[in-house]
Amino acid sequence: MIIGVPKEIKNLENRVAMTPAGVEALVGRGHTVLVEENAGIGSGLDNKRYIDAGARMVNAVEAWGAQMVIKVKEPVPAEYQYLRNDLLLFTYLHLAAERRLTEALLAAGTTAIAYETVQTDNGQLPLLTPMSEVAGRMATQVGAHYLERHQGGRGMLLGGVPGVSPATVVVLGGGVVGTNAAKIAMGMGARVIIMDLSHSRLQYLDDVFQGRMTTMSSNEANIRTYLKEADLLIGAVLIPGAKAPNLVTRDMLAFMKDGAVIVDVAVDQGGCVETIKATTHANPTYVVDGVVHYGVANMPGAVPHTSTFALVNQTVPYALKLAEHGFAALSQDHVLARGLNCHQGKLTYDGVGKAFGMEVTPLAEVLL
């Protein structure tokens, strides 16, 4: 198969969807890999490394002209021109938060497999996990930064100092993002409260962290109570593939301290804070009712030397299957099949259909 790897063009996105090691694996199985010139520069991977691994360096049009395009971020409007009905697109899509992109993929008839909805039988999301690990750890780091007074925050050190209280970090959602955020917050000495709907998840967190953080059942009353105490609120909930639930409504901001910070990592699925909107690394924050809001939807793009390798480690085995068998790979691997969101003008993912009131075709009807 001919595989294209375009350069990412989302704001300050420095990741790339394939490393030289990944290229070597694909080329070793007889595939052709077309990498856009300088696609790896932001991750410290120059063109020569890709050429040495067996790739051909091409321009954007040629990379997008491949049979399968592997990317990191969802296509941005400037890339919609490249969508076609004989294209297999393998990337993050987050369609439930992007009606325009959903419509563009359906209109073009593109076969679109979303990293974030590839799902194992026990509910894990193997291609979202590596970036959630990065974004979760970053969420605390970023939150600590914006809590500084001259960044708009209340001017508080996350860990406090002897004789002065640490900051309170409230984490909504105790999955991969939430757990990683909590780990770093505890490491920095903050007081941490983590909330989840899943009791078994709270049991796990309680066992692993041995009372070093407080676990709380996620409901409106508890959210209201702990919002009042939060210096830093981290949004980390997910219903796979669906629009995130609005857990913090606009009126609740009034309970929050002036200069408190919200980092809503779930913004890529629409966010779990009503007042969050997607921002960019170039302009990451804004203030509503005295509360600093951070809504960058591609947080891991800021640390490409970590993120590119973490992502590609997980995507390559699936990319190899798709390269070998094309669309038929989905019939052979039901974990990968759950990644299918659009095929030949049909929407095949429930969570996206629910978000937009669109008709959904069952997966079984479109698989070969």
Ligand SMILES: NC(=O)C1=CN([C@@H]2O[C@H](COP(=O)(O)OP(=O)(O)OC[C@H]3O[C@@H](n4cnc5c(N)ncnc54)[C@H](O)[C@@H]3O)[C@@H](O)[C@H]2O)C=CC1
């Ligand atoms: N902004 C960015 O750059 C990035 C964003 N993300 C996003 O972060 C979000 C979280 O991802 P993961 O941690 O990997 O998901 P996950 O599936 O590991 O964890 C989500 C958790 O939310 C919990 N949950 C669901 N509804 C809830 C509710 N009403 N109250 C409290 N908890 C609730 C679930 O029980 C689960 O434990 C996703 O939207 C993901 O796409 C991930 C990586 C980068």
Ligand SMILES: CC(=O)C(=O)O
């Ligand atoms: C998951 C995601 O949105 C990202 O890594 O950018």
Ligand SMILES: [Mg+2]
């Ligand atoms: Mg206030």
